[in-house]
Amino acid sequence: MSDLMLTDVSRWYGNVVAVNDVNMQIGPGITGLLGPNGAGKSTLLSMMAGLLPPSSGTVTIDGQPTRGNVAIYRRIGLVPVQESLYDFLTGAQFVRLNADLQRVIQPDKATERAIGLVDMAGAASRKISTYSKGMKQRIKVASALVHDPEVLLLDEPFNGMDPIQRRHMMGLLTHFAAQGRTIVFSSHILEEVEQIARQVEVVVAGRHAASGDFAAIRRLMTDRPNQYVVRSSDDRRLATLLVAEPSVRGVRLRGGKALEVEADDFGAFTHAVPKLAQENGIRILELTPTDESLESVFSYLVNS
The missing domain is CATH 3.30.70.920 (Lrp/AsnC effector binding domain/regulation of amino acid metabolism (RAM) domain)
Known part of the structure; x- marks a missing residue:
């Protein structure tokens, strides 16, 4: 069980402020990071994952900074929003690559398990260049799961998925949450968050707008x-x-x-x-x- 903490976090690029003085405490279970496109959700997830340093403030997991911390990296699985993958690899090779980077003890077994979790075994031997958008999303999730992370960060994970794939993925995330993992996924679609998130963090124009359970956020919006x-x-x-x-x-x-x-x-x-x-x-x-x-x-x- 892991606790993710953002304290007075800001991120700017020159004169452009992408994230402005955000404070969040995220515990085990599913948390929806909700906001319109361009709100700063991807920047926040990148800082949570340690890929991007905050310009000010701190991001920690169980009190340890995420940035530059290899031990913390091994506890995190990240599904980025970018669609650019190693298209010349097969799905299995792509997932195995992350298993090797994470120094998984039994990489072949872990690769097969992760691919099975996202229901991609039938397409694992095909090159990623032949995949649909929804299939690329699922193979990215498999790659993020291959080292069995405690913290899972997903940026718009349901993009391109058909209703059956979306339902399967939501069930998978709910299953992981029941195991005590900390899961954060971003979305600009209220209904996606409503279906599986127990906690909602709303971000607008880089600012933390609201926080609470879904019913409370929904009430704020509809009232x-x-x-x-x-x-x-x-x-x-x-x-x-x-x-x-x-x-x-x-x-x-x-x-x-x-x-x-x-x-x-x-x-x-x-x-x-x-x-x-x-x-x-x-x-x-x-x-x-x-x-x-x-x-x-x-x-x-x-x-x-």
Whole structure:
């Protein structure tokens, strides 16, 4: 069982700040590192793995710095997001290479076991250049597992996998977590994190936005005010009706051509609009959410 600790961690490249003063404590089980693309998730995972030194702050596993620590490296399995592999090798050769680098005592046996875990035995003798994106993902996972690490770090591990492969991989990670391993995987897809992570760390623009169990994070996201543009056959009349709705926080005319509406309760609002329109003979011409991207959801967490 291993504890991963980030203390006041920042990373910058010249004048560009990739990660800004992040503090995290991650224990055994599955932790989802959630955030939009470009949030700094890959940089954080690289620092956790010891591949990248923090510009300031410390990253430790059980109190030992990860950077430049060979003993710690042998306890970590990393699945990077990059797709560039040694395409001229077969899958088995690629996994065996990492077994040799990690000085595994029985490398052939360990290679066969790791490939079997990700259900790639049938394609192990093929060159990686012939693999689909999902197969490349799985062979990367096999390579990360070959030395039986206590800590597993995965960067967008489900990219390119079909639903069956994704379900298999999620089951595998859940199995490892039950053994007491520490698993961190990054994703920008809320549903992936929801299915297997017990703990969620949210990162936005290099900042640590929120931390907690999934239910708490989900509640923060869904309870935020929702914004919409509404066009109708009678905007002024509809605005008057909407202002009286308990789910609506505010309404304003947008250039005399539409309404901008802010609502606290998504479900209640989407039921109220068609009901009010029908009862008052108003035609709804447009109802468009304006802040439904993950970036806007995460930004709300940062600024709330």
